[in-house]
Amino acid sequence: MFKKLLISSAILLLSACSSSPDWDYDQSIExxxxxxFAWAPNAALKASKTDYQINDLMEKRVRTAIKQSLSTQGMRMVEADTADVLVNYHASVESKIESSTLNTHYGVRWNYWGWGMQSQTTAKEYDVGTxxxxxIDNASQQLIWRGAKEGRLRSKQTPEQRTASINKTVGDILQNFPPKVQY
Structure with a gap:
Protein backbone atom coordinates (compact mmCIF):
# COMPACT_ATOMS: atom_id res chain seq x y z
CA MET A 1 0.00 0.00 0.00
CA PHE A 2 2.87 2.37 0.85
CA LYS A 3 4.50 1.85 -2.57
CA LYS A 4 1.20 2.53 -4.32
CA LEU A 5 0.82 5.74 -2.37
CA LEU A 6 4.32 6.79 -3.43
CA ILE A 7 3.58 6.10 -7.08
CA SER A 8 0.36 8.07 -6.91
CA SER A 9 2.17 10.97 -5.31
CA ALA A 10 4.59 11.06 -8.22
CA ILE A 11 1.87 11.83 -10.68
CA LEU A 12 0.28 14.45 -8.49
CA LEU A 13 3.33 16.36 -7.53
CA LEU A 14 6.00 16.37 -10.23
CA SER A 15 6.45 20.11 -10.52
CA ALA A 16 8.19 20.74 -7.21
CA CYS A 17 11.97 21.08 -7.58
CA SER A 18 11.69 19.64 -11.04
CA SER A 19 14.56 18.97 -13.37
CA SER A 20 14.89 19.65 -17.06
CA PRO A 21 13.14 17.15 -19.31
CA ASP A 22 15.09 14.43 -21.08
CA TRP A 23 14.36 13.35 -24.67
CA ASP A 24 15.43 10.61 -27.02
CA TYR A 25 14.19 9.90 -30.53
CA ASP A 26 14.87 8.04 -33.75
CA GLN A 27 16.82 10.47 -35.94
CA SER A 28 15.86 8.64 -39.12
CA ILE A 29 12.17 9.54 -38.69
CA GLU A 30 10.55 12.41 -40.57
CA PHE A 37 -2.46 10.49 -32.66
CA ALA A 38 -4.40 8.13 -30.41
CA TRP A 39 -3.83 6.46 -27.06
CA ALA A 40 -1.80 3.27 -26.99
CA PRO A 41 -3.93 0.34 -25.76
CA ASN A 42 -1.92 0.09 -22.53
CA ALA A 43 -1.79 3.84 -21.80
CA ALA A 44 -2.92 4.13 -18.19
CA LEU A 45 -1.62 5.24 -14.83
CA LYS A 46 -3.63 2.77 -12.79
CA ALA A 47 -1.66 -0.14 -11.40
CA SER A 48 -4.67 -1.54 -9.59
CA LYS A 49 -8.10 -0.57 -8.34
CA THR A 50 -6.78 -0.17 -4.78
CA ASP A 51 -4.49 2.82 -5.47
CA TYR A 52 -5.45 5.76 -3.30
CA GLN A 53 -4.59 8.74 -5.50
CA ILE A 54 -4.07 7.23 -8.93
CA ASN A 55 -7.64 7.40 -9.96
CA ASP A 56 -9.87 8.52 -12.78
CA LEU A 57 -9.31 12.18 -11.85
CA MET A 58 -5.54 11.96 -12.26
CA GLU A 59 -5.88 9.83 -15.37
CA LYS A 60 -8.09 12.52 -16.87
CA ARG A 61 -5.61 15.28 -15.95
CA VAL A 62 -2.69 13.52 -17.64
CA ARG A 63 -4.66 12.67 -20.78
CA THR A 64 -6.09 16.19 -21.04
CA ALA A 65 -2.64 17.76 -20.68
CA ILE A 66 -1.11 15.48 -23.34
CA LYS A 67 -4.03 16.02 -25.72
CA GLN A 68 -3.89 19.82 -25.28
CA SER A 69 -0.14 19.94 -25.78
CA LEU A 70 -0.20 17.81 -28.93
CA SER A 71 -3.20 19.72 -30.31
CA THR A 72 -1.35 22.99 -29.77
CA GLN A 73 1.44 21.55 -31.91
CA GLY A 74 -0.99 20.84 -34.77
CA MET A 75 -1.73 17.16 -34.14
CA ARG A 76 -5.29 15.83 -34.16
CA MET A 77 -6.67 13.02 -32.02
CA VAL A 78 -8.35 10.20 -33.97
CA GLU A 79 -9.27 6.54 -33.46
CA ALA A 80 -6.33 4.21 -32.83
CA ASP A 81 -6.73 2.24 -36.08
CA THR A 82 -6.26 5.39 -38.21
CA ALA A 83 -3.71 7.29 -36.08
CA ASP A 84 -0.21 8.01 -37.33
CA VAL A 85 1.22 7.61 -33.81
CA LEU A 86 0.15 6.09 -30.52
CA VAL A 87 0.87 7.81 -27.22
CA ASN A 88 1.71 5.91 -24.05
CA TYR A 89 2.64 7.25 -20.60
CA HIS A 90 3.67 5.92 -17.21
CA ALA A 91 5.19 7.07 -13.92
CA SER A 92 7.61 5.85 -11.30
CA VAL A 93 8.78 6.92 -7.84
CA GLU A 94 12.23 6.56 -6.33
CA SER A 95 13.23 7.37 -2.76
CA LYS A 96 16.44 9.34 -2.28
CA ILE A 97 18.37 10.54 0.73
CA GLU A 98 19.66 14.05 1.21
CA SER A 99 22.28 14.61 3.88
CA SER A 100 23.73 17.78 5.31
CA THR A 101 26.50 18.34 7.81
CA LEU A 102 26.84 21.30 10.15
CA ASN A 103 30.34 21.91 11.51
CA THR A 104 30.78 24.17 14.53
CA HIS A 105 34.07 25.38 16.01
CA TYR A 106 34.56 26.75 19.47
CA GLY A 107 37.37 28.43 21.34
CA VAL A 108 37.77 30.56 24.46
CA ARG A 109 34.89 30.82 26.95
CA TRP A 110 34.71 32.14 30.52
CA ASN A 111 36.59 29.79 32.84
CA TYR A 112 37.26 27.42 30.01
CA TRP A 113 39.99 27.33 27.44
CA GLY A 114 39.90 24.96 24.56
CA TRP A 115 39.54 24.39 20.91
CA GLY A 116 37.28 21.90 19.30
CA MET A 117 35.00 21.03 16.50
CA GLN A 118 31.60 19.46 16.49
CA SER A 119 29.84 17.97 13.48
CA GLN A 120 26.21 17.13 13.19
CA THR A 121 24.92 15.26 10.15
CA THR A 122 21.25 14.92 9.34
CA ALA A 123 19.62 12.82 6.66
CA LYS A 124 16.23 13.31 5.11
CA GLU A 125 14.46 10.87 2.80
CA TYR A 126 12.44 12.30 -0.06
CA ASP A 127 10.72 10.97 -3.14
CA VAL A 128 11.43 11.78 -6.77
CA GLY A 129 8.74 11.06 -9.33
CA THR A 130 9.27 10.55 -13.04
CA ILE A 136 5.02 4.96 -31.11
CA ASP A 137 4.74 4.76 -34.89
CA ASN A 138 1.38 3.04 -35.40
CA ALA A 139 2.33 1.31 -38.67
CA SER A 140 5.59 -0.23 -37.45
CA GLN A 141 4.71 -0.37 -33.71
CA GLN A 142 8.21 1.00 -32.98
CA LEU A 143 9.07 3.59 -30.34
CA ILE A 144 10.10 6.77 -32.18
CA TRP A 145 10.24 9.37 -29.39
CA ARG A 146 10.48 9.33 -25.60
CA GLY A 147 10.38 12.22 -23.17
CA ALA A 148 10.66 12.17 -19.40
CA LYS A 149 10.84 14.57 -16.52
CA GLU A 150 11.57 13.95 -12.88
CA GLY A 151 10.96 16.13 -9.89
CA ARG A 152 10.93 16.15 -6.14
CA LEU A 153 7.45 15.39 -4.88
CA ARG A 154 5.24 17.65 -2.80
CA SER A 155 2.14 16.61 -0.92
CA LYS A 156 -1.14 18.20 0.13
CA GLN A 157 -1.97 20.00 -3.11
CA THR A 158 -5.38 21.28 -4.11
CA PRO A 159 -7.03 19.91 -7.28
CA GLU A 160 -6.09 23.16 -9.04
CA GLN A 161 -2.45 22.79 -7.99
CA ARG A 162 -2.43 19.16 -9.15
CA THR A 163 -3.83 20.15 -12.54
CA ALA A 164 -1.32 22.98 -12.91
CA SER A 165 1.52 20.64 -11.92
CA ILE A 166 0.53 18.01 -14.48
CA ASN A 167 0.00 20.63 -17.20
CA LYS A 168 3.46 22.11 -16.60
CA THR A 169 5.19 18.74 -16.46
CA VAL A 170 3.53 17.45 -19.65
CA GLY A 171 4.18 20.76 -21.43
CA ASP A 172 7.85 20.63 -20.46
CA ILE A 173 8.18 17.03 -21.67
CA LEU A 174 6.40 17.64 -24.99
CA GLN A 175 8.13 20.94 -25.78
CA ASN A 176 10.57 18.91 -27.91
CA PHE A 177 7.97 16.90 -29.80
CA PRO A 178 8.31 16.85 -32.68
CA PRO A 179 12.07 17.13 -32.16
CA LYS A 180 13.74 20.36 -33.19
CA VAL A 181 16.39 19.77 -35.84
CA GLN A 182 19.88 20.33 -34.41
CA TYR A 183 22.51 21.72 -36.79
Whole structure:
Protein backbone atom coordinates (compact mmCIF):
# COMPACT_ATOMS: atom_id res chain seq x y z
CA MET A 1 0.00 0.00 0.00
CA PHE A 2 2.87 2.37 0.85
CA LYS A 3 4.50 1.85 -2.57
CA LYS A 4 1.20 2.53 -4.32
CA LEU A 5 0.82 5.74 -2.37
CA LEU A 6 4.32 6.79 -3.43
CA ILE A 7 3.58 6.10 -7.08
CA SER A 8 0.36 8.07 -6.91
CA SER A 9 2.17 10.97 -5.31
CA ALA A 10 4.59 11.06 -8.22
CA ILE A 11 1.87 11.83 -10.68
CA LEU A 12 0.28 14.45 -8.49
CA LEU A 13 3.33 16.36 -7.53
CA LEU A 14 6.00 16.37 -10.23
CA SER A 15 6.45 20.11 -10.52
CA ALA A 16 8.19 20.74 -7.21
CA CYS A 17 11.97 21.08 -7.58
CA SER A 18 11.69 19.64 -11.04
CA SER A 19 14.56 18.97 -13.37
CA SER A 20 14.89 19.65 -17.06
CA PRO A 21 13.14 17.15 -19.31
CA ASP A 22 15.09 14.43 -21.08
CA TRP A 23 14.36 13.35 -24.67
CA ASP A 24 15.43 10.61 -27.02
CA TYR A 25 14.19 9.90 -30.53
CA ASP A 26 14.87 8.04 -33.75
CA GLN A 27 16.82 10.47 -35.94
CA SER A 28 15.86 8.64 -39.12
CA ILE A 29 12.17 9.54 -38.69
CA GLU A 30 10.55 12.41 -40.57
CA UNK A 31 8.31 13.69 -37.76
CA UNK A 32 6.58 16.21 -40.06
CA UNK A 33 4.69 13.25 -41.60
CA UNK A 34 2.81 12.63 -38.35
CA UNK A 35 -0.46 14.54 -38.10
CA UNK A 36 -2.74 12.34 -35.96
CA PHE A 37 -2.46 10.49 -32.66
CA ALA A 38 -4.40 8.13 -30.41
CA TRP A 39 -3.83 6.46 -27.06
CA ALA A 40 -1.80 3.27 -26.99
CA PRO A 41 -3.93 0.34 -25.76
CA ASN A 42 -1.92 0.09 -22.53
CA ALA A 43 -1.79 3.84 -21.80
CA ALA A 44 -2.92 4.13 -18.19
CA LEU A 45 -1.62 5.24 -14.83
CA LYS A 46 -3.63 2.77 -12.79
CA ALA A 47 -1.66 -0.14 -11.40
CA SER A 48 -4.67 -1.54 -9.59
CA LYS A 49 -8.10 -0.57 -8.34
CA THR A 50 -6.78 -0.17 -4.78
CA ASP A 51 -4.49 2.82 -5.47
CA TYR A 52 -5.45 5.76 -3.30
CA GLN A 53 -4.59 8.74 -5.50
CA ILE A 54 -4.07 7.23 -8.93
CA ASN A 55 -7.64 7.40 -9.96
CA ASP A 56 -9.87 8.52 -12.78
CA LEU A 57 -9.31 12.18 -11.85
CA MET A 58 -5.54 11.96 -12.26
CA GLU A 59 -5.88 9.83 -15.37
CA LYS A 60 -8.09 12.52 -16.87
CA ARG A 61 -5.61 15.28 -15.95
CA VAL A 62 -2.69 13.52 -17.64
CA ARG A 63 -4.66 12.67 -20.78
CA THR A 64 -6.09 16.19 -21.04
CA ALA A 65 -2.64 17.76 -20.68
CA ILE A 66 -1.11 15.48 -23.34
CA LYS A 67 -4.03 16.02 -25.72
CA GLN A 68 -3.89 19.82 -25.28
CA SER A 69 -0.14 19.94 -25.78
CA LEU A 70 -0.20 17.81 -28.93
CA SER A 71 -3.20 19.72 -30.31
CA THR A 72 -1.35 22.99 -29.77
CA GLN A 73 1.44 21.55 -31.91
CA GLY A 74 -0.99 20.84 -34.77
CA MET A 75 -1.73 17.16 -34.14
CA ARG A 76 -5.29 15.83 -34.16
CA MET A 77 -6.67 13.02 -32.02
CA VAL A 78 -8.35 10.20 -33.97
CA GLU A 79 -9.27 6.54 -33.46
CA ALA A 80 -6.33 4.21 -32.83
CA ASP A 81 -6.73 2.24 -36.08
CA THR A 82 -6.26 5.39 -38.21
CA ALA A 83 -3.71 7.29 -36.08
CA ASP A 84 -0.21 8.01 -37.33
CA VAL A 85 1.22 7.61 -33.81
CA LEU A 86 0.15 6.09 -30.52
CA VAL A 87 0.87 7.81 -27.22
CA ASN A 88 1.71 5.91 -24.05
CA TYR A 89 2.64 7.25 -20.60
CA HIS A 90 3.67 5.92 -17.21
CA ALA A 91 5.19 7.07 -13.92
CA SER A 92 7.61 5.85 -11.30
CA VAL A 93 8.78 6.92 -7.84
CA GLU A 94 12.23 6.56 -6.33
CA SER A 95 13.23 7.37 -2.76
CA LYS A 96 16.44 9.34 -2.28
CA ILE A 97 18.37 10.54 0.73
CA GLU A 98 19.66 14.05 1.21
CA SER A 99 22.28 14.61 3.88
CA SER A 100 23.73 17.78 5.31
CA THR A 101 26.50 18.34 7.81
CA LEU A 102 26.84 21.30 10.15
CA ASN A 103 30.34 21.91 11.51
CA THR A 104 30.78 24.17 14.53
CA HIS A 105 34.07 25.38 16.01
CA TYR A 106 34.56 26.75 19.47
CA GLY A 107 37.37 28.43 21.34
CA VAL A 108 37.77 30.56 24.46
CA ARG A 109 34.89 30.82 26.95
CA TRP A 110 34.71 32.14 30.52
CA ASN A 111 36.59 29.79 32.84
CA TYR A 112 37.26 27.42 30.01
CA TRP A 113 39.99 27.33 27.44
CA GLY A 114 39.90 24.96 24.56
CA TRP A 115 39.54 24.39 20.91
CA GLY A 116 37.28 21.90 19.30
CA MET A 117 35.00 21.03 16.50
CA GLN A 118 31.60 19.46 16.49
CA SER A 119 29.84 17.97 13.48
CA GLN A 120 26.21 17.13 13.19
CA THR A 121 24.92 15.26 10.15
CA THR A 122 21.25 14.92 9.34
CA ALA A 123 19.62 12.82 6.66
CA LYS A 124 16.23 13.31 5.11
CA GLU A 125 14.46 10.87 2.80
CA TYR A 126 12.44 12.30 -0.06
CA ASP A 127 10.72 10.97 -3.14
CA VAL A 128 11.43 11.78 -6.77
CA GLY A 129 8.74 11.06 -9.33
CA THR A 130 9.27 10.55 -13.04
CA UNK A 131 6.64 10.89 -15.76
CA UNK A 132 7.51 9.26 -19.10
CA UNK A 133 5.67 9.88 -22.39
CA UNK A 134 6.30 7.55 -25.35
CA UNK A 135 5.31 8.10 -28.98
CA ILE A 136 5.02 4.96 -31.11
CA ASP A 137 4.74 4.76 -34.89
CA ASN A 138 1.38 3.04 -35.40
CA ALA A 139 2.33 1.31 -38.67
CA SER A 140 5.59 -0.23 -37.45
CA GLN A 141 4.71 -0.37 -33.71
CA GLN A 142 8.21 1.00 -32.98
CA LEU A 143 9.07 3.59 -30.34
CA ILE A 144 10.10 6.77 -32.18
CA TRP A 145 10.24 9.37 -29.39
CA ARG A 146 10.48 9.33 -25.60
CA GLY A 147 10.38 12.22 -23.17
CA ALA A 148 10.66 12.17 -19.40
CA LYS A 149 10.84 14.57 -16.52
CA GLU A 150 11.57 13.95 -12.88
CA GLY A 151 10.96 16.13 -9.89
CA ARG A 152 10.93 16.15 -6.14
CA LEU A 153 7.45 15.39 -4.88
CA ARG A 154 5.24 17.65 -2.80
CA SER A 155 2.14 16.61 -0.92
CA LYS A 156 -1.14 18.20 0.13
CA GLN A 157 -1.97 20.00 -3.11
CA THR A 158 -5.38 21.28 -4.11
CA PRO A 159 -7.03 19.91 -7.28
CA GLU A 160 -6.09 23.16 -9.04
CA GLN A 161 -2.45 22.79 -7.99
CA ARG A 162 -2.43 19.16 -9.15
CA THR A 163 -3.83 20.15 -12.54
CA ALA A 164 -1.32 22.98 -12.91
CA SER A 165 1.52 20.64 -11.92
CA ILE A 166 0.53 18.01 -14.48
CA ASN A 167 0.00 20.63 -17.20
CA LYS A 168 3.46 22.11 -16.60
CA THR A 169 5.19 18.74 -16.46
CA VAL A 170 3.53 17.45 -19.65
CA GLY A 171 4.18 20.76 -21.43
CA ASP A 172 7.85 20.63 -20.46
CA ILE A 173 8.18 17.03 -21.67
CA LEU A 174 6.40 17.64 -24.99
CA GLN A 175 8.13 20.94 -25.78
CA ASN A 176 10.57 18.91 -27.91
CA PHE A 177 7.97 16.90 -29.80
CA PRO A 178 8.31 16.85 -32.68
CA PRO A 179 12.07 17.13 -32.16
CA LYS A 180 13.74 20.36 -33.19
CA VAL A 181 16.39 19.77 -35.84
CA GLN A 182 19.88 20.33 -34.41
CA TYR A 183 22.51 21.72 -36.79
Missing amino acids: FANYKT LVIDV
